[in-house]
Every structure is written in C-alpha cells, then in structure tokens.
Amino acid sequence: MPIDTSVITGTQAHKHSLDSADGGFLESTVTGMTNLTEGGIIQGSATSIQTNLPIGNPTEILVVNAGGTALEYQAAAAGGAVCSDVLVINTQSRTLCKWLELGA
Numbered sequence: 001m002p003i004d005t006s007v008i009t010g011t012q013a014h015k016h017s018l019d020s021a022d023g024g025f026l027e028s029t030v031t032g033m034t035n036l037t038e039g040g041i042i043q044g045s046a047t048s049i050q051t052n053l054p055i056g057n058p059t060e061i062l063v064v065n066a067g068g069t070a071l072e073y074q075a076a077a078a079g080g081a082v083c084s085d086v087l088v089i090n091t092q093s094r095t096l097c098k099w100l101e102l103g104a
Helices: 096-102
Strands: 002-004 009-011 041-044 050-053 060-064 071-075 086-089 092-095
Antiparallel strands (some): 002 009
C-alpha cells in the first residue's frame, strides 16, 4: 500500500490491524462486501469467497449442513423434555428437574 506522509514514504504492507502504521482497520463502507443483511453471518468458502448467510426465522437453529461444508438454518426439533419427565439413571428414578437440582 503506497504511503506518503511526513514520517513514512514508500510502500507499507497493509495488514488491517489496529496499528495505523499497518494501514488501520477497513472502513465498513469499503470492505467490498455487498448485499449483507442485518443479523446475517459472513461465511467463507474453500475458495476464499465470503458469502452472506441471512438471519434465520424465529425458532430455527443454526447447524452444519449434511456435507460438512457450510452453515444452514434448520427447523428446531419438536418436543423436548419437561421438568416432570422421569429419568432413570442407575436404577434411580427421579424427575428431570430433580436430577438437574442434584447436579447429576
């Protein structure tokens, strides 16, 4: 990156670090990223291309896709445990909340 100041003249590697001598942080308006969405996630690919993953819908969860290559949103599993569910561990039967209370 060319530099011409009263202190430094020449070319300086631009590392985008906090130190202004390295070029400082990029301004958000000059990153080259376009079409970003509020709440979205920037993810990279194997070819170093960044893409925007828009925010998911309420109740969706973020998971790794089946190929293990990217992130995606998926509907949350239905159901789930409730406090009154009974859980048996080593022949001891207690409600789920009781097990949690005991730190099991």
